[in-house]
Amino acid sequence: MENNEKLLKAQEVYAKVCAMLDSKNWKYDKEESKLKIRCTLHGDDIPVDFMMKVDPERYIVSYISWMPFHMPEDKRVEGAVAVTVAGYGLVDGSFDYDINDGEITFRLTASYRGGVELTEELFEYMVYVATSTVDRYNDKFLMLSKGNMTLQQFIESEKA
DSSP states (O other): OHHHHHHHHHHHHHHHHHHHHHHTTOOEEEEGGGTEEEEEEOOSSSOEEEEEEEETTTTEEEEEEEEEEEOOGGGHHHHHHHHHHHHHTOSSOEEEEETTTTEEEEEEEEEOGGGOOOOHHHHHHHHHHHHHHHHHHHHHHHHHHHTSSOHHHHHHHHHO
């Protein structure tokens, strides 16, 4: 019975995520059986691809966006430092970095454990904050990966 209640609550939360996206008339792909959506929003430069997923076992909603490139092997240590520098001043969410393959993702989560009621407004906040954060950094990470920006320039840009 408990698993059924978890799933029903997760489906309710998922419906709210979809309702928020629908209210904005945003196009997105649903994977209802996995309680997952995929969407692309256009920022200042590089489009921001993201996924939102409801996890009934952990009682969370996750926003995950991945950079459309990986840090090349010779830039992986610089990438790690840049991700750390970028993450230092974030108000909400975090960058994750896989040093093995140079993948950078951004993650923001919200929990509905213990009966916490998540709203469409919260999901809107999650999308706007996370997408603007990704949009702020994706071009800098890309320039660093291509050698068009040095690590020192990246660090200096964060002081401004």
